[in-house]
Each structure stands twice: as structure tokens, then as C-alpha cells.
Amino acid sequence: MNRPTFNRSTARWDRFKRFYCEFEHNLIVFENGEVMLAPRDFKPDQRGMKRKLGGGDSDLRVVSTIDLDCPALSLGEDSLTPEGLAVLARCRQSAAALASKALPKAWIDGGRSRLLLVDASTGRSVGINGNKDKEGRNAAWQWAPFPDADYSNPLAYIPGPQSKVVGENLRISVPVKLTPEEKRALQSLKEACTAWCELCSWDAQKMAPKYHRDRQGYRYRGVPSYNQPCPPDDLPKGMESELCDLAPERIFQIASHGFERPAHDMWVECLYAAL
Numbered sequence: 001m002n003r004p005t006f007n008r009s010t011a012r013w014d015r016f017k018r019f020y021c022e023f024e025h026n027l028i029v030f031e032n033g034e035v036m037l038a039p040r041d042f043k044p045d046q047r048g049m050k051r052k053l054g055g056g057d058s059d060l061r062v063v064s065t066i067d068l069d070c071p072a073l074s075l076g077e078d079s080l081t082p083e084g085l086a087v088l089a090r091c092r093q094s095a096a097a098l099a100s101k102a103l104p105k106a107w108i109d110g111g112r113s114r115l116l117l118v119d120a121s122t123g124r125s126v127g128i129n130g131n132k133d134k135e136g137r138n139a140a141w142q143w144a145p146f147p148d149a150d151y152s153n154p155l156a157y158i159p160g161p162q163s164k165v166v167g168e169n170l171r172i173s174v175p176v177k178l179t180p181e182e183k184r185a186l187q188s189l190k191e192a193c194t195a196w197c198e199l200c201s202w203d204a205q206k207m208a209p210k211y212h213r214d215r216q217g218y219r220y221r222g223v224p225s226y227n228q229p230c231p232p233d234d235l236p237k238g239m240e241s242e243l244c245d246l247a248p249e250r251i252f253q254i255a256s257h258g259f260e261r262p263a264h265d266m267w268v269e270c271l272y273a274a275l
Helices: 082-090 095-099 139-143 180-199 208-215 248-257
Strands: 020-023 027-030 035-037 060-064 115-119 124-127 156-158 170-175 263-268 271-273
Touching (some): 082 263, 180 248
Antiparallel strands (some): 020 027, 035 156, 060 115, 115 124, 124 271, 170 263
């Protein structure tokens, strides 16, 4: 493991009341080998797998999941918690099968841009977006609870020279594997909704303009917005629902936009990059 090294000739004391060296992008290295990434924003030109955080032969990289050089990410043995295994069971997914292949980037934080701190020596990758809890602290504060406000609120933290990188947990949206019977039931319901709209002359030209113009896309006849695919969990009787169980607006939503693939969220401590 190559980490940024502490150099006593350039060490400072003022900020943390202990000796430390400060590198670019708020990377702090203490005399005892602790490494902390203090809060900051990483612009696109300040991240990438070729940019070594801390310079020299450092193994630390900052990369976003939308960057072209973002490596393939997969689950590791220490990524899953008992709660995560329960989510995989609900989604009918195998932990061993997921660990053997790269996760789709769309599964990570809902497909949005997610900043990661990558340890190139082990591939361990943790989140560093800096999302704050209700008390204004970054999610990584629990691993480095120190009295100084700036020190107790890191984006990521390494307790010692041979320790693992710890940071913010990552949200993974795991899609549910549908059985052939469930797929046929949803397809049959969508076809019934389409036929109902055609018989009743409910089409995009007659209903949607009024819906968007008069209700600004938020509400229509006292029900939530229907300008997106319908989650199967929102159906009155789940995947066993029939046409007679649905409100007219829900029928129009299914006929126009179909069904959203059901998924459940789980939180993992880290992912592993294929380097």
C-alpha cells in the first residue's frame, strides 16, 4: 500500500493542534499514519484514475461513476451486511453471482454521479459525496470522531498505514427478478389498460395536455402524478391486480408508460474496482 507520506520538515501544527502534512485537494496526513480527506468539491479535471491523490506513488484516486475511466465495480466479501443479504433474497438475486461480475452503473445511487475514493492497491472504493445527516455531519464522521469540527467531519478516513479506507456507504438499487408468471401478468394488464383507453378514447392528445397544463404535472383529480412508469408495488393488489381494481388515471398511466421494474435499495460499505 502506497499512501502519501508524512514529512516532518514540511509539517504544520496550527490547524489540528498536532503535526500534519497537507496535500492538494484537502488530503491530510498525520504523524501516526492517519490519512483524512477533508470536505471539498472535486471538479472533473481534478479526478480520474491517472491522477494520484497526494502525488508520488500514492494509491489513492478520486473518480466519479460517470467518468470515462471509472473502473468496473463489484461487490466484495466485506461489502454486504445481513440487511443487504436480506434485500438480495427479496430481489431473488444471488450474492455470489453478483460478486462475480461488474455491477451496472445504473444500480449505484440510482444511476446518478457518485464520487468514489479508490485505493488502487486493493481496489476498495468508498463513497465521498459528503452527504450530511440531520446534525450537519458527513456520514463518515462516526469513523473519526475527533473534537475539532473540521477534523471530525471527513469525507473519508484511513486509521493507519495498513488500514482499510472507510467512507460513506453506497446505495445500490437491486432490481427484482420477475418470474415468467409475473411477467405475463403485467403484460396482460398493460394490454387490458391499452384496450380500455382505446375504447374510452383516452389518449395522449385528449387527456395529457389538460393534465400538464392545468395541474403542472403534479396532481390530477386528487391523485399523484402519472407521467412516469407505474411501480408494480403501487397496484392495489400487487401483481395480482386486475383492470377493475384500477382508477382511470392509473389505467392511463399503465397504457402510456408501462411498468417500472421493481427494485429494492441496499447499503454497502464499499465496492471493489477491477484494476
